[in-house]
Amino acid sequence: MAELKLIILTYGQFYRRHIGLLLLFFIGFSLGAALLTAIQGLNQEAGKRYQQTTALIANPVTHFVRPVLGENRLSNEVWSTLRATGFTQAQPVLEGIVETANQRTLALRGVNLFQWLTQDTQGTESSVATIDNRHTGFDRLFNTVYIDPKLMQRLNVKNGKITLQVGNTLRTLPVSELPGVGMTLLMDISLADQLLMADGQISYIEMSGLTRSQHAKMTILIGNDARLEAAQEQAFDALSEAFFFNLQALALLGYVVGAFLSFNAIKLAYNARAHLQQQMWVLGCQRSALIKALVIELTLLSFFAAMLGALLGAALANALVMDVSATLRGLYQLDRSFVVNLDSSMIASGFILNIFVLLGFLASQSARLSTFLARVKWLMFALAICTASYLALTANTKISALLLCVCVLLLFFFITPPVVKAVFKLPWPTQNPIIHWLKADSLVQLPALLSSVLAILMAMGAAVGMQIMVGSFSDTLDTHLEKRLSADLYVRPDQNIQALGAKLRELPEVEKVGVYWSANSELKTSKNRIAVDVMAFGATASYNQHLTLLNNKAPTSAVFEKNKNGVVGCLVNEPALLQYSLKVGDVITLKQHINTLTCQVRAAYFDYGEQGLNVVVTTTVLLSSSLNYTEYGLSLWLKPGSDVDTVAEYIQKEHQLDSQQVIANQQFKRFAKQLFGKTFYVTQALNLFIMLIALFGMWVSFLTLGRGQLQPMAVLQTLGVTQQQLLGAKVLQAALIILTTLLLAIPLGLCLGWVLLTYVMPIAFGWTMAMTLDWLQLGLFSVLVFVLALFVSALPLIKLTRSAVADNVAKL
Structure with a gap:
């Protein structure tokens, strides 16, 4: 025990003398863990939002008594x-x-x-x-x-x-x-x-601690006057699952980038400690004691890094929680607010990942393992290609889609090191001796820079892939809204909507007046009950021309006609097919309390931004079904040449409506775009955070290479090479490494963007869309990352090349 204690104290003294290494280790693991625990905290607190009542009483809510469908x-x-x-x-x-x-x-x-x-x-x-x-x-x-x-x-x-x-x-x-x-x-x-x-x-009644016997008694007691729902069956949990899944995947990517950053500090500490380890072995320290001390050291470092990461993650989550809550309420029906508190599970997840990364690093130092990996490297590459091809053909779940992304990343991980090395192995059209030294030196330095190169590759590739997905969604949404919000004016009076509609139809400037009716209902399947929003926009198919079917055509009257069995036709949105397994031709029965509506699915329409199941029928069918519905407002199409502002002002004055109740087309579209823009607010914030970690890692890599560069630079300076020439050569070296990495990161981002749009988007959200590329934006983003990466890489090089020859020789 005394021997173990002395070894641990010696390790502690080592870190006291090398405080920079300790800080780099903590920064790398803590920043990565912070991203992971921030998203974990948001997801966890959202799942625990019923642990206290609306009145903030610490008494978990287990059930809700809500109005029957069709009543508010x-x-x-x-x-x-x-x-x-x-x-x-x-x-x-x-x-x-x-x-x-x-x-x-x-x-x-x-x-x-x-x-x-x-x-x-x-x-x-x-x-x-x-x-x-x-x-x-x-x-x-x-x-x-x-x-x-x-x-x-x-x-x-x-x-x-x-x-x-x-x-x-x-x-x-x-x-x-x-x-x-x-x-x-x-x-x-x-x-x-x-x-x-x-x-x-x-609005509803909260129930806490409802037992099984009480549940049965209450069901009988409320009868047909209300509905009894379990807290875990709320719409938010199902709708937000994909949102948090994508954020967790991105946060895990951020953790891996942070782990690459820590690898530099670990390598430097490992190499610096090699002589110390040898000395302790010569002095008689037992191998078992050294291994125990190493295990204790790694455990303590991992724990404190996880603790710091959890604290940073909780702070980051609470900084984002207000905007995240606004997004979740607007798009995913979040019914509670929450605050992210530090939780033991957040620390545990970071600690376990840190331990695995450290054990992986120790295993990578084994000469036998390195030889084995070198032999099977291309076999693993072929296996990754086969796995990616198989997943590309069969992926139909979120996990398989995520694994496809991982395979794509692994393929580029295999490709990048040989490609970067090839840049310096190829013959260059010059006989300059400094350039030839630069090529030879680069091949020596690349193994030490590899972790940062891969971190930049991953961060840049993920950013480009996410940028492609967001850009494609934005372009598709713009086109979608142009068609979906095609009316000139939207009027939402508080009451007497049908009477107002009749008066507006008499205006000479008005060509057509549509409505927006909505009825809440349920579709019972063999597994569960699905909430369905039944909508109606008018009495005929002409009022549904703003909907775009999956064949890119507008609905015709045949869609809503009765079939030979007397069943009316209806439309469903795209998520109904991709998320809820409905098919064109299915006959569905929608139930609302004691009333029902039966229709046959004739076609599906694009419905970007909506993950729930929506059904569209005519107003005639909705009225005959006896479903209770809510009238939300009117849509006005004006005749050509009519002035929208003049008509809107007349309607406001004539019918005593304010400006919030008479909304022009462009104003409505602007509001819709702002709402959907918030969906990717957190995603873009995480992308920025990951890129900053990768840039910091690049700075650390060139900083830690400084001591290894002293001898060759001292020799070159002795031979007459000036400081400016040395700096130019080293900056050129960094520029070539970064440029090659970024040129590989762009196709990686294109592949990730394609996977996200082709697999993740339909599987997780229920939407399909084409991939669109903004080459100008992509080019500007790549140039910006290149300049920033070159800048952070040049800072240690400038300090290194300014050293005098005598100083470099003295440090050897």
């Missing part, structure tokens, strides 16, 4: 009945939208704040003691709006008050900070009822 609210009598029957854990929630005095729209939630007087909440800010100190009475408690500090900053709330629009009047309410509320306003349900004018109705 529950009668308060349902809650009263449940409480009277003994379900004391039932708590009502009222949700809605309010406007501030400056016409900013905000979401609010009303909860039973009496709970705060009997149970402590999850956050210390809202504990009972704090409430008693902050408020002087019940009246103040139940008339206060609670806002997250981050949202309060965005709203620029001053003087502790907020003014909200209630009908035609303004109401000013006191505000209190409450961390963890997210992007919604939290208040007592009585205050929410007043602001929303809900007349005692509620």
Whole structure:
């Protein structure tokens, strides 16, 4: 034990003398682990969002009592009945939208704040003691709006008050900070009822700790008045799965780039410690003790790197959580806000990956293993080609699509080192001795630079691939929106929509008036129940010309006609085929409470941005089905030559509508593009972070090569080579290595982009689209990365070549 202790102390002294190596090790593993744990934290907290109630009571929600399909609210009598029957854990929630005095729209939630007087909440800010100190009475408690500090900053709330629009009047309410509320306003349900004018109705009821026997009893009790849903069956969990899967894959890529960065520090530490290890062996240290000390050292370093990475990841996740939440609410029906807290599983995942990477490095130092890998390298290359070809033909799951991406990366990993070496092995049309020295020196230095070269290759390839996917989606979305939002004006009155539609049809400037009706329903399959949105835009196929079928044609009247069995036709969106396994010709029965609608799938249409199952029928069919539906608004196509602004102004004045209720075509498209643009906000942030790690790794690589360059540079300086010539040669060397790597990274990015669009996008999201390339943007991005990589590589070289000959000789 004493021997082991002395060895560990010796290792500690080594790191004290080489603090830079220790920092590089931690930076590499911590930055990579930070990306991984940030996404893991977001995903984990999203999955645990029901661990506390809407009122922030630490009591996990297991079920929801929601209105029957086709209705938006529950009668308060349902809650009263449940409480009277003994379900004391039932708590009502009222949700809605309010406007501030400056016409900013905000979401609010009303909860039973009496709970705060009997149970402590999850956050210390809202504990009972704090409430008693902050408020002087019940009246103040139940008339206060609670806002997250981050949202309060965005709203620029001053003087502790907020003014909200209630009908035609303004109401000013006191505000209190409450961390963890997210992007919604939290208040007592009585205050929410007043602001929303809900007349005692509620949105849903939260149930905690519902047992199996209670579940059966409650199902009978609520009967046909409401629906009982399990918390884990909410739409968000299914819709957001692909979103988090892609982020996790990208974060894992970032971790690998960070691991390449750490390899440089590990190699340098390993080589610097070789003499120390030999000395301890000569002094009598047992091999078993040295191995134990090494295991302890690697374990401790991995743990502390994972701890630091988890802390950075939690901070990164919380920096992104507000924007991520906005995206998840807009596109994936997120119904809760969440805060990412440091979790032991985040540390454990980083620790395990760090251990595997370190063990892999130690294994790579084995001469026997290196010889074996050199022999089977091309066999593995052939195996990777065969695997990639097989997956390209058969991939139909997210995992197989991800494995195809991995195979593509591995293929370029095999190709890159020989190609970079070939650049310096090929004959150059010059007899300059410095150039010839440069070629020979490059072949010697390339093995040490290999990890950084591969890191740049991976980061650049991933960035190009993601850029191609985002660009293709953006171009496809632009084309899609041009057709989908083809009406000149969109009108959304609060009431009397059909009467307003009849009046607008009489205007001489109006050519056609369509509607937007929507009914919530369910499709029961052998495995589960699928939520279905039944939509109608008009009585005939002419009102559905804004939809583009998968054959790039518009729907015809034949699509909606009855077949010989009297079953009407309907359209489904593309995800219905790719995500929910429906086929053209299938007869489906959609159920809403006690009402049903049966139709035959005649065709499918493109529906970018939507992952749920949508069905389109005519208004006539929807009316005859007796499904409860919601009328959202009207679409107006104007006659040629009509002025859109003039018509919009007339409609606003004549029918007393504001500018938010009469929206022009371009304004609607701009809003839609902004919403979908947020989808890739986190992806682009992660890409930038990965590229920065790779550039840092390139700087570290050239920094750590400094000592190995002293002898040859001292010899060259002694022979009369000037500092400027040396610097020029070394910068040329770095430029050629970086340029060759980037030229390989572009086809890698093209391959990854093709895989993402051909496999990942249809499998994960249910959309198909063509790959489009913006060569100018790609070229500018490549030039920018080249300049930055050359800059960070040149910094250590400048310092190295400025050294005097005597200094270089003295350091040998």
